[in-house]
Amino acid sequence: GLFTGGLGMHGGAERLGMAVIPVSGGMTDRQLMILQDFAPEVICCTPSYAQTLAEEMIKRGIDSEALAVKYAVLGAEPWTEAIRQQVEQGLQVNATNIYGLSEIIGPGVSQEDCEEHGTGSNIWEDHFFPEVVDRDTGEPLPEGKDGVLVFTTLTKEAFPMVRYWTNDICSLHYDSDGKRTHIKMSPIKGRADDMLIIRGVNLFASQVEALLEDIPELAPCYQLVVSREGSLDQVTVRVEVEETVQQNWQSLEPNTQKARTEMLANQLSEKIQGNIGLRMPIVIENYGSIPRSQGGKLGRIHDKRNI
Amino acid sequence: GLFTGGLGMHGGAERLGMAVIPVSGGMTDRQLMILQDFAPEVICCTPSYAQTLAEEMIKRGIDSEALAVKYAVLGAEPWTEAIRQQVEQGLQVNATNIYGLSEIIGPGVSQEDCEEHGTGSNIWEDHFFPEVVDRDTGEPLPEGKDGVLVFTTLTKEAFPMVRYWTNDICSLHYDSDGKRTHIKMSPIKGRADDMLIIRGVNLFASQVEALLEDIPELAPCYQLVVSREGSLDQVTVRVEVEETVQQNWQSLEPNTQKARTEMLANQLSEKIQGNIGLRMPIVIENYGSIPRSQGGKLGRIHDKRNI
Known part of the structure; x- marks a missing residue:
């Protein structure tokens, strides 16, 4: 399918009044030049590309402290706490997870809070009804149990989805210590199919x-x-x-x-x-x-x- | 600089109420699949890429008559009437020229009317004041004379431009036989510098x-x-x-x-x-x-x- 990540981020960020530099992927030399010249405060890409940027900066002797970038919003790939550490140290940023699917809305399905690292990403329950189900029976599982993440859209009009089976394996829970009341999803732990x-x-x-x-x-x-x-x-x-x-x-x-x-x-x-x-x-x-x-x-x- | 073409076209087309498929460049197999499956009525790309699509369709035996595409809006490169013919025949479309520059607004500076092929592209004079000047003296030239195209923006706020020197060589004229009263620019005939x-x-x-x-x-x-x-x-x-x-x-x-x-x-x-x-x-x-x-x-x- 068509990749909806960049366009969704762009539109959303503009709604928030942010200036957006749409740079697309790759071309690391140019990415580093833009990070230095345009001084964005937030960068958005895949976690593995953020690792690449961090490694290239070290190679070229670019001081990450001198960059304006403070936040990295990373998604479209599963990633670990070890990758988060590497990116946060390498780029001197606070790195959070973003999760979405083209079929549901693209970016904007769930987002990790930058002060609640590692506790899961809030799913915007006012727009999406999430369930985690048993991969064999399809029956809903209780909070904290790993299974297949399934979404039903509540507000989408042209292309509503009922119990859309993502094939992503994770668990759901309400975090009473968190800043928000929306349910959180754990990091993706695998796939129920052989998708890479x-x-x-x-x-x-x-x-x-x-x-x-x-x-x-x-x-x-x-x-x-x-x-x-x-x-x-x-x-x-x-x-x-x-x-x-x-x-x-x-x-x-x-x-x-x-x-x-x-x-x-x-x-x-x-x-x-x-x-x-x-x-x-x-x-x-x-x-x-x-x-x-x-x-x-x-x-x-x-x-x-x-x- | 950053390429503004796709984003500008996307935003403008959505304002007109069109559904937009943002496919980016290259990946010809996928482009052809999308032309067949999504049945867009308009395609927008560079003239040379439209040629590539036309050639690939012949190679693969895809019948251009069976496609829904009726119009091609082509720009970002100088092109000739011979290329127009090849694209129009190969893709079974009406192909028109679009002209723009990132520094002025991106797409939306001038557009050729699909019923007035080869008579030049209307410059939106309510937003831009165009001049053609002598490349040596910088003095404005009369209608019909070739020189360097220069723009002054009339409505742009954050980044207004006064007599922005495009280095594109063309001529200007009012077309009393045309549907619109805005001035027309001829096709670009060359550059005043060595830009490719x-x-x-x-x-x-x-x-x-x-x-x-x-x-x-x-x-x-x-x-x-x-x-x-x-x-x-x-x-x-x-x-x-x-x-x-x-x-x-x-x-x-x-x-x-x-x-x-x-x-x-x-x-x-x-x-x-x-x-x-x-x-x-x-x-x-x-x-x-x-x-x-x-x-x-x-x-x-x-x-x-x-x-």
Whole structure:
């Protein structure tokens, strides 16, 4: 789907009377220049990109104390207290979590209070009715129990949702010590499906699988290897050539064979970039080299991250 | 500077009561999918990207007659009647020109009427006072004469501009046969400086030059070669290594030398991508191989396009 994060933040911040600098993602040099020149007090991005900015500032010897930025509103990816510490120290900010889904409203579903770190994010109950349900039975669970987060919209008109199943695993609770009376959701602890979140982009292995069909030389045998380079996630696609293609290739010169492999890899890489919007390194493998079904479970995703 | 095109169009279109799909640039597969699935009636992009879409639709056998899109509002680059024809036939649309500058307001400075193709774009004179002046003397020129377009804002409050020199070369005239009484500007016929417009991004050679300084192995001797691949512009940077670096390299194994060259090229490519936002192929040359000043004129830009 289309990413609603930036536009929602932009509109909301303007409603609050803030001046907004819409910088989009990436282009770290320019981001750092804008942080220095325009002196914003708040930055909004994914937690992993905030880590990247913190690391780059150290590399370039930019003093974070000299920046005006005081708050970081980070979302679109699950993150941990360790990442919060790294970002808060690296950028000299108070970093809070924001949670939202395009299907519900985009940004504006829940927000962590900057004075109540680690106690959960307030869900705006005047607009959304949240439940946490058992992932197998769908029955609502009591406060504090982990299950699938489900939303019903109360005020949305054009596209209301009843019990929208987010597949995010978390728990709900009322925090009597908090400043607000709205219910809080815990950090997201996992997914009830195999969706990956890579640099803020939602990714199912099946999306890559669907693109393989368009390239007849490739077999539908693949694996996504997820790793973390620095603070950014990277997905490498391992994919096999078809058995007949491989047989034909055996009679080719090694250089020609290499060129064919590179051409296939580029073709798939461009398809993925064009459809999913992520650049993924491609490794073309021999037929039969990627693990098949193991006890009924296909190892489509090999997650090497240690977040 | 920051690109104001998309946000301005988005806000303006919503004011008119239109539903807007903000898709950003690139990702042609997804753009075509959205054109088919969401059935927008208007598309807005650069003329060269509209050409790309038209070409890709032919390649993929997508029938443009089956699309709902009827109008293309194209800007941020100079374009010709030949490009208009290609886009209108390829996408089955009525294609008009939009002109704007971030410094004045972004989109909304002038717009061509879809029934008055090729007669110029109406400048909204209730908000902007346009003049065309002699590029040497700065004196205003009469209607129909080519010169530098200059704007004075009449209603802008926070950042008013008096005689803002756009460096765009065109002429102005009142069209008594037109539907509106506002003055019209001709298509942009060139620039009064050496600014290039590459895929909607304004680019001065000096921006690349400034980045060379950060890489001590590179000499400040460079050339930007502008070419057109399909319908998209491409800038290749030819740059020399420093004389001393080259002398040291001569004692290296060819493979090591090649690896060093690639490393330098990647370093510069990433710097350019991070600062300017364009991906440019880099060609590292021997010291002394790029033409020096020729009769006082530095051939920094070699434009091979034939638009």
